[in-house]
Amino acid sequence: MKRVLIGLLVITSISNANYLTDGLKASRAGNYIKAKELFEKSCNKGNNGGCHNLGILYLSGNGVKEDKNKAKKLFKKACDNGRIGACEYYKRIY
DSSP: OHHHHHHHHHHHHHHHHHHHHHHHHHHHTTOHHHHHHHHHHHHHTTOHHHHHHHHHHHHHTSSSOOOHHHHHHHHHHHHHTTOHHHHHHHHHHO
16 A cells, blocks of 8 residues: 555656646746746646746736736745745845
8 A cells, every 4th residue: 555655656756747748848938928828837747946926927917918927926935945046036025
């Protein structure tokens, strides 16, 4: 039973990392709408990198309507969970 649970955790971690990695690729290619979708999935699954990068999109207005309040919430969520870069963005907005 433990092996099954560990296997499921590994698969979940890999899929979360893939959302983030694919979101970064889409963002670098200028496909911000796709990046937003992928970062959102990553963030919703608890990946702080996804929340951080989604916050950057909302702060800059790339692929989404600029929304500093939403960006601030996303940076805070990522910061509270240990993402140092998100803490820096949060401080700048706050």
